[in-house]
Amino acid sequence: MEISRGSLPGGQPDADHATTGFESEHHALPGFEAVARLATHALDVPLVALLLGDGSAFWYATPGLQDALPLDDALLAACRGIARHGVAETVCDAREDARFLPAGANPAHATVGFFACEPVFGLDGQRLGALFVFDRRPRLALASAAQAALRDAAALAGTGAALRSYLSRIDPSTRLPHRGAFFADLGAQLAHGSGTAWLATIETAPVARFNAFVRAMGHAYADALVRATAERVQAWTTPGMQLYMVAPTRLAVLLPSAHGAPAPVQLDALVAALREPVDCLGVALSLQPGVGLLEVEAHELRGGDPLRRAMNASWIAMGTPSGWAVYNRSDDERQRQEFFLVTELAAALSDGTELELHYQPRVELESNRCVALEALARWRHPTLGPVSPSTFVPLAEQAGLIRTLTDWVFDHGLAQLAAWQREGIDVRLSLNVSSIDLDSALASRLAAAAVRHGVPLNRLELEFTEGTAIYHNELTRSTLVALREAGVGIAIDDFGIGYSNLDALRHMPASSLKIDQSLVRGLGTRRHDAAIVRAMVALGHELGFRVVMEGVETAGVLAAVRDMECDEVQGYHIAMPMRGAEIADWLRQQAIHDEASC
Numbered sequence: 001m002e003i004s005r006g007s008l009p010g011g012q013p014d015a016d017h018a019t020t021g022f023e024s025e026h027h028a029l030p031g032f033e034a035v036a037r038l039a040t041h042a043l044d045v046p047l048v049a050l051l052l053g054d055g056s057a058f059w060y061a062t063p064g065l066q067d068a069l070p071l072d073d074a075l076l077a078a079c080r081g082i083a084r085h086g087v088a089e090t091v092c093d094a095r096e097d098a099r100f101l102p103a104g105a106n107p108a109h110a111t112v113g114f115f116a117c118e119p120v121f122g123l124d125g126q127r128l129g130a131l132f133v134f135d136r137r138p139r140l141a142l143a144s145a146a147q148a149a150l151r152d153a154a155a156l157a158g159t160g161a162a163l164r165s166y167l168s169r170i171d172p173s174t175r176l177p178h179r180g181a182f183f184a185d186l187g188a189q190l191a192h193g194s195g196t197a198w199l200a201t202i203e204t205a206p207v208a209r210f211n212a213f214v215r216a217m218g219h220a221y222a223d224a225l226v227r228a229t230a231e232r233v234q235a236w237t238t239p240g241m242q243l244y245m246v247a248p249t250r251l252a253v254l255l256p257s258a259h260g261a262p263a264p265v266q267l268d269a270l271v272a273a274l275r276e277p278v279d280c281l282g283v284a285l286s287l288q289p290g291v292g293l294l295e296v297e298a299h300e301l302r303g304g305d306p307l308r309r310a311m312n313a314s315w316i317a318m319g320t321p322s323g324w325a326v327y328n329r330s331d332d333e334r335q336r337q338e339f340f341l342v343t344e345l346a347a348a349l350s351d352g353t354e355l356e357l358h359y360q361p362r363v364e365l366e367s368n369r370c371v372a373l374e375a376l377a378r379w380r381h382p383t384l385g386p387v388s389p390s391t392f393v394p395l396a397e398q399a400g401l402i403r404t405l406t407d408w409v410f411d412h413g414l415a416q417l418a419a420w421q422r423e424g425i426d427v428r429l430s431l432n433v434s435s436i437d438l439d440s441a442l443a444s445r446l447a448a449a450a451v452r453h454g455v456p457l458n459r460l461e462l463e464f465t466e467g468t469a470i471y472h473n474e475l476t477r478s479t480l481v482a483l484r485e486a487g488v489g490i491a492i493d494d495f496g497i498g499y500s501n502l503d504a505l506r507h508m509p510a511s512s513l514k515i516d517q518s519l520v521r522g523l524g525t526r527r528h529d530a531a532i533v534r535a536m537v538a539l540g541h542e543l544g545f546r547v548v549m550e551g552v553e554t555a556g557v558l559a560a561v562r563d564m565e566c567d568e569v570q571g572y573h574i575a576m577p578m579r580g581a582e583i584a585d586w587l588r589q590q591a592i593h594d595e596a597s598c
Helices: 032-043 073-083 144-167 179-189 207-217 219-236 264-275 306-317 329-351 389-398 402-422 442-453 466-470 474-485 502-506 527-542 555-562 580-597
Strands: 002-005 019-023 047-052 057-061 089-091 114-121 127-135 196-203 242-247 250-254 278-280 283-285 290-297 324-326 355-364 369-381 385-387 428-432 460-465 489-495 512-515 546-549
Touching (some): 032 057, 032 144, 047 073, 073 114, 179 242, 219 242, 219 278, 264 290, 264 324, 290 306, 306 324, 306 329, 329 369, 369 389, 369 402, 402 428, 442 474, 527 546
Parallel strands (some): 002 019, 369 428, 460 489, 512 546
Antiparallel strands (some): 019 057, 114 127, 196 250, 196 290, 278 283, 355 369, 369 385
């Protein structure tokens, strides 16, 4: 059997195969070939065609004929005109029928000698199109048995068309209407261009967690889990509500037009049902669902995407205690802005002109000498202006750009360190590293950058947050050990604001402990902060770490820090972050100030 898509079978059929096909990109019609084959035998015709009201056309040519009848453009156009009338018709001698014969043409050259058609109806009685049979030879009449066979074939074709319509709306895994059906039904509900509709979207679980289900248990388990979730949502719905499967991990409920927004107590009940452990294929687990609610106005369907906005609300809801949220435009704009920033950051990393490094000195208290400089990434967007690292670094982590950003920092920071060394400036360079970077390739990435720029690894230090450093596994520990053995310093940053695991801390191959600035800033005014910081300093020294105080922003804080016997200080009172070209002048000014003090 030869299948043709998007073209007409204008040539001769193969002697051993039937020619079947369908026009345009519509889905194939279930059972059409079997129906057409029965019709060709019952009516002894070489060609059967089915035209549906949605514009799709299907045909079947009897195999083995030497003088096949093609369904060419002219014949197809004639069929479309006849089908629009919606009535049964038989033309026993069509050789002079103007619908099939161009004006002025010789009837002896007519392609069609006989044709008959029968309307095709759906299961609900709606007319869907027409079924045609053709022959090159005219006939005297169409026997009653043949007419009955044609009607039966049309009825079977209508059943196939209804099944095709069903399949085009249904998600095969859950047997629920899919996203295309959702938009079709929403458009039908707001067809008059006025009024509103409420819809709810349900996130089964965060995508990363759902993918973990698939990796651990397989796709069959994940499909069963979604079906179990859909059953719970279905049990929650009331008559008139329609449930849809709109994404692999996402469901949607369309409420009838007369139905207002679900009451908070109803949404609480839905979330409670979804949070109950699901026993799926013998494995029980708890989900982290999110339910988003959106009111859609008719005019928003023109060029808008209500499903996306409802999904925004359900995604936010996953992180809330209630588990449900009503769409909020400001939240949506924030997420769209974040997406915009991610794409702009990717361009900035590629271009390299908007990003730069600033450097903040770390001063040793005992000698009052700058012993290290922390490299801090800065981004000046051409239209938005400065973008805070607290904004773009987490976005880089979420978007998979953090390794690229870290490599950029390595390359530019080490190039600057090499330039300082050529000027005779002897300092260590401290570089911030994300938890995502902490893998077996990190040491080689840093070593390659050091070789490129000709700087020794013992002049470098990597800073990890407390959470990254403390909650490590054997892989991350081996990576840190390799870095320390190569001479790279390891600093535990923002210490004191996480959940410190002291047992892990004593096994950490770190060299420095940086106490978080939120604790240091309160030393001059909050007695408890002073007690906590003093204990941290003592702990750090007992474990063999150099202790660095971040956030030294006033003379009073600096005085308090001196009494605690920490090793280094960093903060705005010591120096603001500055460009690499400004460091040499700052160091000279510090040296002059120190000499004057002596």
